[in-house]
Amino acid sequence: MAGAKEVRTKIASIKSTQKITKAMQMVAASKMRRAQERMSASKPYAEKMLGVISHLARATPEYRHSFMAVERARKRVGYIIVSSDRGLCGGLNSNLFRRLIVEIKEQKAAGVEPVFCTIGTKALAFFRRFGGKVLGQATHLGDKPHIESLIGTVKVMLDAFEAKEIDAIYVASNEFVNTMTQRPVIRQLVPLVPGEQATMPLHWDYIYEPDAKTVLDSLLTRYIEALVYQGVVENGACEQAARMVAMKSASDNAGELISELQLIYNKARQAAITQEISEIVSGAAAV
């Protein structure tokens, strides 16, 4: 039977693919746990900061930082797009980009020109194909992203905002719902969306060193960086979860295929043996 050998090589090749996908699945599972820990570890910082900022905003109404200013007419808006560096994570990045394309179309229909900053190689590759003005980028953040590597990208956007080149900044990333579900979301960063704070009567104020303006400036920059950083770590957790699921289904598919091919192979082998025996028997009968 000619088929047997071909089926065997096919089985071997699918098996080696399965080995890879299985290994990737397990690596992703262990990385996901750590990524989730990082995700929750980054939350208190931004929360504490928001508390201070909202208090400062109430305490010093005479100084309005441009990030907290009222909305101005939008001509151009900036997007910070958080994507993964690596592929093979299911539809994670493409879902985000699809959501983004819809958003961009809406903005363009309203006469607003979007500009972009990308984080992660996938977003960069996307804009290379899709076109669009990319102001800054950061890639290869690794599994343990550091806020340090985001400072530049965020500053490019904030500078453009302060120079009134853009009128709002959004961040687009994936939201970690659970291991099976990740949802692409686009959040507004600047101007800051005022949270629903209880209006607490104010009878006290901070002593500022050196003054309210300097303190508020550096706080706000850090706050926005922290929000972007949160997006990045959350996206990291999403990436690992999506990869784990994608690799699991790939391994399962490979397993099913192997068992089916194995059946075909066994049949072919059996047919070859039967044929040989019948040849021998008929040969012996002829003698």
Next chain:
Amino acid sequence: MAMTIHVDIVSAEGAIHSGLATMVFATAEMGEVGIAPRHTAFISRLRPGDVRVQKENGEQEHFYVSGGMIEVQPMAVTVLADTAIRAQNLDEAAALEAKRKAEDALAGHAAEFEYAKAQAELADAIAQLRAIERMRKMKSS
């Protein structure tokens, strides 16, 4: 029992310390400050340096911060520590670097070609598996 104040030291990458203290020392913008419980509300930037937390049992814990903010409320101290060394010109340089990289990448310097190729091949194999699977399902149904 001595009067205590709650201290939280957090950075963007995680909480560093949380607990009660009888006194906290930090290097603020205008010089070192010592904060005792019931200190008046105070906020300042921090210089790179030590944050010392004196605990109830008299022990002192040291934390190095490369800058950040300190917020003091009568019963709580919050140190928002930077994980990166910050300075105006350093930030400026980082921004320029991000811009330059974007321009470079869009001009199309293909880096990490080998890795990308291997990954593309693997993605191809997985897509094949999926396609076969789908075909088979269609056939059987």
